[in-house]
Amino acid sequence: MRKATAQSGRTMARLLHDFGHDLPRMPAPETPQRSPRLFHYAARGGAARPGRGWAPATAPVSSWRMTSDQAPVWWPFVATPGLPPTGAQMGIDQLSGGSFFADPLGWVLDDEISVTNPNIMQFGKPGRGKSGNTKAFCLRMMDFGYRTLILGDPKDEYEKLCRALGVEPFVIGPGLPARINPLAFGPLGQGWASLSAAEAHRRTAIIFGRWLTLVRGLVGSQRIGEHRVPFGPSDEVVVTTALRRLTGYSTGASQLRETTIPQLWDALNTPTDDLVRDCRYESAGHFLNETRLLRDALGQLVSGALAGLFDAHTTVDVDWNAPIQSLSLSRLDALGDDAMGIALTCLGSWGRGMREMASRGDLRIVVRDEVWKQFRLGPEAVKAYDADLRLSRATGDIQWANAHKPSDPMSAGDQGSQAVAIAKDLMHLADVKILLGQDGAVADELERLLDLGSIARDLITGWAMHGMGRGLWVVGEQMYKVQTVLHPFERDLTFTNDAIESAR
Template sequence: MRHRRGERPGHRATTANAQAIYPFFGENGLGDGGVLIGTDLHGSAFTYDPFVLYERRVISNPNLLVAGELGSGKSSLVKSYLYRQALFGRVPWIADPKGEYAPLARALGVEPIRLVPGGDVRLNPVARESGWQSQLNLLRALAAGALSRRLDQEEEGSVREALRLVNDDQGVEPTLPAIVSLLFRPHKSMAERLVTTTQALAKRSRDVALGLQRLCEGDLRGMFDGPTTAGLRLDGRAVVLDLSAFYDSSALGLVMTCASAWERGMILSLHEEARREERAPRKMINVFDEVWRALSFIGVGEWLQAAFKMSRRDGVQNVVVMHRLTDLSAAGAAGSRERELAEGLLHDAQTRVIYRQPPDNVAMAREPLGLTSVEADLLPELGLGIALWKVSTRGYLVQHRLSEIERPIVDTDGSMVDRGTRWA
């Protein structure tokens, strides 16, 4: 081949190697078999379904993390994704801290379940259906959150034995008031198992009992202090718990945790019912919006991590939604167990969707999310509705697309934006 004077010969390489030079151009999407998200840089349709990708061994777990600044398009993605998945038979279960998912619920033919102190709806977060370990993990998390500190070994033991005793009575449903009563006045069998006296155990358990009593008789009474209200519709196309009455309350984290635990227990119960009837259980999507509000309570990190670890067994996609990646710092001081658990959620989510992030968040994001330097540098520059999708080790830039039908479902700033200027 002839070359002009001063011209250097070109370099030949495979596309597998060249993609390192031109990020995002070496990948050609995730294939079909999922719901439409939008378009990639090539203008091709970008589809996604965690259960399909798990079957293909593209990802090792179905969990999803979505992060983005206010106004970046994060909320629109989450709501339209849930709506589209519902059309394919997936069932969203959402703990809604701001009351923003009501339009989605109604579009799917259900009404949100509204929780207020002393209201008509009770949810039992320690119901037996969720299983012993889930019950115990939740109870520890609630007690630690109520006390704003970790439980010591004697307190852990008293909580465990109180739960064991109420669980052993098969004729009665376990409830928080029953557990609190045993913590105030321990049964002889509890003391014997812990090799102590009932008087000594009552003294060591008193702080935990007082902390949990808030959920039964304090400002949170009437919501989590008894069996689940009969007649709640749990077989529809979605289940939305409206927690907006607590959005400005310091107790929101505890309320979110109780509500999410109840959701998880009901999901497991529905799956078990399907197995008994020898039919395939429906795939569920469990959404934790503004998760940092719950992670700020000591003990919640362990409970949420356990839920993530069980996602494959349970056939559940856990979706964690936050604004900034630095929101995880609200879980605890640098180097603390709480911070470690919160940041561990990044590793336990094989799909990470990152919308625009402020420049001071980029350094924190790069290593935990496995970003290249090019990907990290793009985060502060991402436009409206554009996100970096990290699916396992693969990276994609995706422009989310909305239909006219979906706009009323996702519109959280309709009073601020003219309809004609909203992005497609």
């Protein structure tokens, strides 16, 4: 039978083939390829080659058995890639056990670290060590040629640090001689006569832009009942035109005159015909009627929060070569939170002006502590702060700001509106965030805004709340669990609990 089949010769496949059909063939079984070996056995002492961790004696190893349920506790040992050991040595990176170094400008220059600006924003509950971190960072960066500018010290807590460095801080307060003119030209106003027309034009755009942001922030911080004084496009035209006339820019003066806020107010109260015409009003009466709110808001500031502080030409002579400079503001405490916020707004704008042109290699840390006092003044003040940070031109500057929580700007009163959008934007002004201990609600807010994830969130409400200077450093997209370690000498310099020390 078998023979007959064999003789008949044609298999089913052959038969079908003869009629033009091909049966599918059974694929040949694949010979399994050996995957490359990930792990190699090493000799007990390690491979005796450079860089392979050879040790003359073997480490005592204890072996453990566990189920896969328990193993994730040990494996995988996930820790973010370490940062290079450059810049200020801040403390301990708790996940790697090594030292944590902060070097914002170095991070910007390093392609492997996703940081594009060197600015730092620090959030933390009061008393968690925000100012301590700030002082330690500034102090430790001094070794690398950085100088520090404290743009407003509401509690005078940087005074100890200044004095330790041989610098006497400026004290600003009612009845004291120090004046800061927020309408100062700054270094951009120097050598005006010899500038080309294009350069003069470029510089005026920067200077007038800065002043306008400031006046807008100041006027917008004033209230009418529950609401803030609006500052519209017509107010903008009036203020800019008046400032151009006062400085002599609109008349083509080769030397610009510095002006002050009371002079601006005067100019608006007694408008010249030129000013009225340039602002396109029919008559002086029309001008005065239309600008009443603006003038009254400025007037309140001139006779109120700015009086005797920010209403005259600058009298302090800042030595920009000193390791640190600070402006103490605690004397303003008695005038209320608004006055403090206004002082911070003025100093912020003045400081930005002073830093608009920095020489190469002039590395500086510009500190804004307790910025929430400025944020409380409403959306215009928040915008002024935003502009000061965003437009800070000196590329060697590290802007450092401390606040309690990201929603500080939202407490300005208009939830869900512009202020919220700005608050979110503010977060992007700093690629490095330091998150110290917080209560649950604020931690939730941070988690949402920064995409932290629950592990990081729990660190902020748990671990970070159990010690001063404990925080999560968010460097670009990487996170580090860091304990800042203070030297006893620094502990003394950063001590801020003097008032309650006697309770010990």
